[in-house]
Amino acid sequence: MSQSTSSIQVISRPPTIDTIQLRDVQLRLPRAPEAWHRVGTTQPCTASLKFSYSSPIAAAEADDVSRTIDYGKLFRHVTQSIREMNEISKQYEYKLENYIIGQDETPLQDTLHGETQDVRLFAALIAETCLKILDESAKTCPHPTPIRTDYAEVELRVHLPKAILRAAGGLWHRSFFVLRTIQEQGRAARRLMLLEEEFEIREIRTFCILGANRWERLEKQAVNISLKFQGPGGHKWGSTVVDTYQAMSRDVAERVERSSFQSVEALASFVARTVTVDFENDKVTVLVEKPHALAFAGGSGLEITRLRTFYM
DSSP, X not given: OEEEETTEEEEOOOSSEEEEEEEEEEEEETTOOOTTOOSSOOEEEEEEEEEEEEOOTHHHHXXXXXXXXXXXXXXXXXXXXXXXXXXXXXXXXXXXXXXXXXXXXXXXXXXXXXXXXXXXXXXXXXXXXXXXXXXXXXXXXXXXXXXXXXXXEEEEEEEEXXXXXXXXXXXXXXXXXXXXXXXXXXEEEEEEEEEEEEEEEEEEEEEEEEOSSGGGGSSOEEEEEEEXXXXXXXXXXXXXXXXXXXXHHHHHHHHHHTOEESOHHHHHHHHHHIIIIISOOSXXXXXXXXXXXXXTSSOEEEEEEEEGGGGO
């Protein structure tokens, strides 16, 4: 059974699902975003993935690894695909295949920032590798229990620890890909769709006057600010974040350090206004933390979510 939305066919979730997980895979990315804005410098990256597919239960019943997906092979293919991209990008711009699309069915390549500076490129490349492993495993899996090639889900978390100078926690990107079937000229074709995604800038370090107590007004204290953006995959809002997060992080830190606040609420709202109004992001979640506010707590803080329309 399948449900139809526009030209996209959504395959019903199989009754038995297995999920392969790779955690904290260490990668070297070519020309990735880095704190000093240099182009062409290799950057460290940590990637974690969850790859879900229709489970061939015969693998467990027969205790036969040839009837399932080899996570060792998946790891080797992921690291190899990044190395190949490193080599290709030395000569010309690396481009994604057109079957990798956003939620609006537009090729994801059309929304990328350019060259290999966009973290979404790395996520899509890893998701594409998962799909290739699915096809390869299905061909070699003994019958009568082949692995299905019409269903897959890939969730990725990519961390670039050195991407932003003022952000101690670096840049994080979460993406969720699903395999879909689309009708093209009367024929069914598979598409790997970026269904949803999330960007997070963790721990922008600032120092400012914050608090209503007399002693809190005497000296600037450390304040950590984190920003989270989330929404449908492959849409314009994601490109806005990618295009502005470096300048946005720097501007937030500098503005906060020139100001003073009595309440955490006022500071969080000030940051949310800056991020949405001045940098044209539609929505942001702001987390403000005071690591030294309480003697016997690791930190205290406040999280708010605001739309740009809230300030208009």
